[in-house]
Amino acid sequence: MWTQITRADPGHSAAYVERFRVMAARGEDLGGEARLVDALLPRRARVLDAGCGPGRVGAFLADAGHDVVGVDVDPVLIAAAEQDHPGPRWIVGDLAELDLPGLGIAGGFDGIVCAGNVMTFLAAGTRREVLRRLRAHLRDDGRAAVGFGAGRGYPFDEFLTDVQAAGLVPDLLLSTWDLRPFHPDADFLVAVLRPGAASDR
Helix, strand or coil: CCCHHHHHHCCHHHHHHHHHHEEEEEHCCCHHHHHHHHHCCCCEEHHHHHHECCCCHHHHHCCCCCCEEEECCCHHHHHHHHHHHHCEEEEEHHHHHHHHHCCCCCEEEEEEEEEHHHHHHHCCCHHHHHHHHHHHHHHEEEEEEEEEECCCCCCHHHHHHHHHHHEEEEEECCCCCCCECCCCCCCEEEEEEECCCHHHC
């Protein structure tokens, strides 16, 4: 869906980058997702920012001392991440084809973050495969945090079914990145996931 949007509006990605640059210049809080992920991780962890956009979440985690790799399909967003947040490794790539070891980057991440409604921008037929590939890059004792809003074409129950099929298990379900409990009427889901044991699948 993101690719369709940017093809229809070639200036969309640049406007998206500028929006977050303006918010950062105003001193707005852009680190909520990263604070939750940081709390899940050991110090100096390896983190994959899946669908990293212009790098705001990964940059916060890198500043906290983590080793961050960010991947996004949009080269404009990756260029902005490289310009605004040097340090992490930023890569143009499709999450449905994610194979970091094939690029010479070891898997085995301690944590994965997938924020910014990334899951709802994926083609419907690739969502489960993306979750499988995230699982393949996660350590057996690692955890992933995935967040997106309701009403975006990916019902939460369908996502949780895909999570299980991908070999992941929910550890914690929240309705916000600031730890408010999930409830049936929530308009947002943050799922903290861990690799499932054979008996969980």
